[in-house]
């Protein structure tokens with residue numbers, strides 16, 4: 001009989017870990033595995049706030065896919081997915097077509113703008129190597145522009161929309177970077193404004209209030225101004241207009257206020273909520289039992305029926321179960337149910353500072369920053385072993 005064909009879309013946390021697990025666990029000629037990704041590198045999304053602010057090199061946030069997969073066991077196709085056709089079991093790529101027996105969708109998310117006018121057009125998003133290189137250059141360029149037009153204080157005003165994990169981590173790095181840029185461009189640091197705008201009643205909604213207060217304290221000391229419980233009403237080419245009527249003139253608006261699933265899922269006719277597919281306990285879609293969805297474009301509900309936040313942590317745990325279940329489907333053995341096991345959360349606040357909850361412990365300051373490094377290194381170890389830890393780990 002024909003060898004079953006598994007296609008994995010996206011080499012993010014979910015996709016790359018699924019591919020690595022499959023290449024380890026499948027026997028010779030048991031399945032054909034193809035991994036498709038837009039770029040020939042995997043990016044370590046959880047690092048991206050650093051190169052975006054310019055506190056680290058973008059090179060440190062990416063790894064060549066050929067270094068992670070065994071090309072005798074997994075076919076890598078560098079291409080952009082244009083369309084998923086579940087009824088025909090086909091994937092339309094920009095330059096070819098693939099057919100599959102089993103499909104894994106790990107295409108990640110897209111910025112959620114909640115319909116706020118202008119955000120899509122005028123704000124920047126931290127989402128890929130290309131986008132963070134752009135943000136880094138853009139920030140530097142504002143300093144250069146200011147030296148030419150010293151009345152334009154809006155060049156030195158940086159608005160970050162959203163105080164979730166991404167927003168808070170980026171603020172920490174940006175606040176670290178600004179003093180260095182001020183020195184480099186001979187700019188008075190007092191002219192620079194970093195403003196965070198968050199619509200929810202608190203920063204890091206749902207996180208431990210004591211740690212949230214600590215985080216805000218650290219960031220305020222570094223020069224961040226918070227406007228919490230304040231919604232952005234509109235983003236314009238000149239800055240943002242808040243629901244309070246206040247107008248902030250800013251040449252830089254970075255939007256981190258939310259993500260939704262990749263649009264291709266709804267276009268494929270799958271039932272979605274904000275672009276994300278609610279999967280069954282085996283991580284399959286309701287409509288097709290040969291399609292698995294993992295990572296930021298899936299939704300897993302907790303015991304209270306509420307979705308878990310999309311994180312790298314859950315994407316990797318899903319990848320383990322997804323790989324197991326693909327093999328079980330091929331071997332006719334029993335699949336495993338997915339249960340999220342929260343190992344904790346640590347958010348960095350810039351150099352040497354972080355907050356987090358690990359197990360039942362609250363951590364902050366230097367020890368939390370060390371924990372963050374450990375978590376990063378553990379990930380490098382999982383995907384690339386010791387060589388990758390030595391190459392990309394920041395000690």
Ligand code: FAD
Pocket residue numbers: 009010011012013014015036037038039042043045046047048049079080081082106107108109126127165166169262294295296297310311312313314315346347
């Ligand atoms: P992604 O990692 O987004 O990967 C999707 C992949 O699909 C990408 O490689 C992309 O190039 C590819 N792709 C997309 N569209 C196409 C297409 N049309 N064709 C081909 N390929 C395509 N989570 C944590 O758990 N801990 C953290 O500390 C943490 N920190 C974060 C910090 C920042 C700054 C950000 C932005 C996120 C952070 N997250 C963190 C969240 C975490 O990064 C995401 O939840 C995780 O990346 C989701 O993994 P994924 O596999 O679903 O998608």
